[in-house]
Amino acid sequence: MMNDILRPHLVWIEGRCYRVNDNSVEVTSLQEHDTYEDDTYGDEYDEGGDEDVEVVMVDNSRYKSTVHVSKHYLGSIIGKKGAMKLRIQRDTKTDLKIPKQGQDGKIIIYGPSVSSVKAARRRINIIVMASRMKQKSTHFISIPMNSPDVIKRYEEFEAAVLRECPSRGIEKSIFIGAQRLHLTLGVMCLMDNEERSIASNLLKRAKNEVIMPILKDHLPLKIRLKGLSYMNDDPSEIDVLYGLVEEEGSTKGIIQEMSDAIVDFYYKAGYMDKEYGRENVKLHVTFLNSKYRRSETQNVDDETTKTRQPRVKFDGTEILQKFADYDFGVVEITSIHLSQRHSTGADGYYQPTCVITL
Template sequence: MMSDILRPHLVWIEGRCYRVNDHSIEVTSLQEHDSYENDTYDDEYDEGGDEDVEVVMMDSSRYRSSLHVSKHYLGSIIGKKGAMKLRIQRDTNTELKIPKQGQDGDVVIYGPSESSVKAARRRINIIVMSSRMKQRATHFISIPMNSPDVVKRYEKFEAEVLRDCPSRGLEKSIFIGGQKLHLTLGVMCLMDNEERSIASNLLKQAKNEVIMPILLEHLPLKIRLKGLSYMNDDPSEIDVLYGLVEEEGNTKGLIQEMSDAIVDFYYRAGYMEREHGRENVKLHVTLINSKYRSKSDTPHVDDQGTRARQPRINFDGTEILEKFANYDFGVVELNSIHLSQRHSTGPDGYYQPTCVINLQ
């Protein structure tokens, strides 16, 4: 398609930007492509960036570099019967030392030149990135939207909806709960403590490099949660109902600019994909989500008599949208940004944090 040619898919590896030439190839299957580096990537978009990669000269003809790889991805680097490891070694003229099962340690690369070692690192990072994007997200960057006033108004909204909108599929269990209200900026998969540490340091680095330069002259920034919208095209068949956000005062567009900058920062580091290929983060605060519906104690059985996951049941939000279209949930002051753990709640009722940066 012409749009694919004009806006090619880009990936970042070791700080370098590469263009995917073959648009039929998914990033998640790059490690299986026969023409791997020569045909799949084009250096036209190469912006350098691997100068910070540490390569140690052992002697005049031998160089070494090591990098952390979560044990969850080592199998992909080794490949079936060791084929991928052999292929990387052959193509880059290097030797890889990979920790055996049950052992800790980094992947170590040996090669006859600095460039060969860096080439092997990039190949390994492609595989890790590709494998990471196949995994379900474990963490997300969030902005808490749970000030006491907002929580109080949300609880009032919940009570009035359950009382005044007796629509199909609506029940208390699908309301997210006031303490968990948040803006999600982006999601990622972090498989071990080292990756969580790297992601935490990236957030701290992002604060200095992209967040504060955008917000510094506008703090304390106030965000109003007001109005409703939904994720699909049919208001009678909703899975997610969410609230809209806007800045208070003469600061329009700052939340969007900051959110896009944070996602781009993690994207360039290889830790986050842009949601559905969007250039801009979709700013929303989930209020009701059908995936939280209480599960029946009776197991779901398919037509063949096999136990299966219960199908998701959406809800009719027509009445809610008519009666509460412009509902004002109140204002939150932007004080912090979190690297939050999915499906894990802290003692304050909000998502368990892996890292928090304060903006005051």
């Protein structure tokens, strides 16, 4: 508990850092934490403000700014009986024009000064960020690991495991499809076209601002997929078995540095949280996952329906003994994707929302 107090959950909104006092409570308990006015966390979070936010003068006594908010989050900004909206307006001395709940549109903020308008906008963004982190992810940043050589070796691995390791819980349905092999760098929730456009533009910006400066002396970047590991401490009770990655003929640590930089870029934009509070991305390529286990079907009133069953772990002891150092081959990284979860594109990989080439 003491560790949570000393290291509270932090989020970045428009270049500023804020503290979420308690992730388990409603967003009405959020309090703004501006690190310019409180040096508790030191200078590492002081990386600029919201200078890029557009605020225009309406007349001699009023300013305004518009902010896109998905209709899914408007209820949180309005609050019960309008309490949250009134609180923001009172605290920032602004007037908020909010679309009717369920309708798309932009929130218009009117205020007596540029600073008051920006303060209201930050309060809105904090609420959206907190609400976003409670939603299931819809998209993820991925690096395809499905070169022809890797696909061939992976399919050979799958066939050998099914043939030689008849252990508890091992079946074909828990293997990920060869065309969908990938590194996941981070996940996010994007609720509408505007948010998807923003996330796509962030990836394009990240290419110029963080990715290429890291990779410029290491292209072409090649990654070898070799070796197996798993997500828990008991090899006989596994949910996820994955492959390990390492640079091929390049400076060690480049993949990790680039991956961490991308997640940090999205994190500071308010669109991605750090998984389990990790400072470093856990680099892995999932091969077997118990959540993929095919559901049983049953007939109910002549209609076939899927029945939800508890997640069943598998025994990976024999796989690890026989294939611990299996070499799946080398992939040359040519692109990074903003991928849509639970989708399939024309090439068998995940449907892309945005792709940048390296």
